[in-house]
Amino acid sequence: MPKANRRMQDIEVPGTRQFANRVEEFPDCVDLTLGQPDFETPQPIKEAAIDAINTQSMKYSHNTGLYALREAISNYYKDRHGAHYDPNGEVLVTVGGSEGIDGVLRAILDPGDEVIVPAPTYLGYEPIIELSGGITKFVDTTDTGLIATPELIERNITEKTKAVLLNYPTNPTGVTYTKEQMDRLVEVFRKYDIFVITDEIYGENTLEGDHISLAGYPEIKEKVLVINGLSKSHGMTGWRIGYVTGHRQIMEEVTAVHLYNTICASLPSQYAAIEALKHQLHVPGEMNKEYIRRRDYIYDRLTGMGLEVKKPTGAFYIFPSVEKYEHDSFKFCTELLETVQLAVVPGRSFSEFGEGHIRLSFACSMHELEEAADRLEKYLHMLEAAK
Ligand SMILES: Cc1ncc(COP(=O)(O)O)c(C=O)c1O
Incomplete structure (x- = not known):
């Protein structure tokens, strides 16, 4: 065989x-x-999808997603994190956060490139890194309170490092980062010519303090790719809606992967997501x-x-x-x-x-x-x- x-x-x-x-x-x-x-x-989200099925075209949408959804995502980042992502070219609607992870890693990795991943961490990254020809460099956070410190990241950066991949709030540990901790990490990210991928799918599930998104640091915007989605925030795992935001130059490449992979996310789900982001943020x-x-x-x-x-x-x-x-x-x-x-x-x-x-x-x-x-x-x- x-x-x-x-x-x-x-x-x-x-x-x-x-x-x-x-x-x-x-x-x-x-x-x-x-x-x-x-x-x-929530019922209004389901109804938005049902209504759209009955009244809207169910053909392919724009590859990057319906404009109204990209605009809602852009507004969400502006309101929550003071971040500016142009709905045209800096926002991509994906099939769950999972497709976002896949698209981002495939768009940036060459064979032999290393990705630094503070661990313990979500089990969905390593297989995609490896399938893209990259090397996963897990760094141990068990001695630093389960968070990545600037020293830990810096110590592991080599000439092969292509990206650091953060996930916070973190699956499986439930830890997250304070503003001060993030500020210190950003100082390191500023110094190196590497991408920072940040999976913030649990951002809305922050149980203490505020979620400090890396989207909120314009000084490193050209390096940061933010992965997010509605699976966890709105009980929408089965709808398969995620999104990626980033600087337009790299987003062009991520969009190209997405375009050949899925063409666009499911239309009824995109309409449901518009309702979630516009009217169901509570x-x-x-x-x-x-x-x-x-x-x-x-x-x-x-x-x-x-x-x-x-x-x-x-x-x-x-x-x-x-x-x-x-x-x-x-x-x-x-x-x-x-x-x-x-x-x-x-x-x-x-x-x-x-x-x-x-x-x-x-x-x-x-x-x-x-x-x-x-x-x-x-x-x-x-x-x-x-x-
Ligand atoms: C950290 C993390 N990122 C991404 C995902 C995938 O999310 P989605 O259902 O939106 O593909 C999960 C799912 O458990 C997760 O825990």
């Missing part, structure tokens, strides 16, 4: 999927592997109130169990260390699932620097969260008793 591309040999099924698939084997399982809001898409704040309640509950329970954990300030994940029980996070999660039917994601899925940790999602009901905490506690007691 003919063989696939050699680079495919290194691409594995993500740990999140491996565990989500096993959940079906256990009918009484509590599933905290979820990477999407448990909130349904929605994430409402979801956040509930996430905060759940975050506080699970944080208290985990610390009560004696687990070391950083309190998340964004996204809907918490990332405790289980190192004192088991270093191998896949082993820990497998036994947790088989013994007390609780599904969580092994930290190693988020790079080697996530080892010894587990990711719990609190995008679930309070009842599920309580049950999950009880089961985890029971399991840890069993491990203590067996010592």
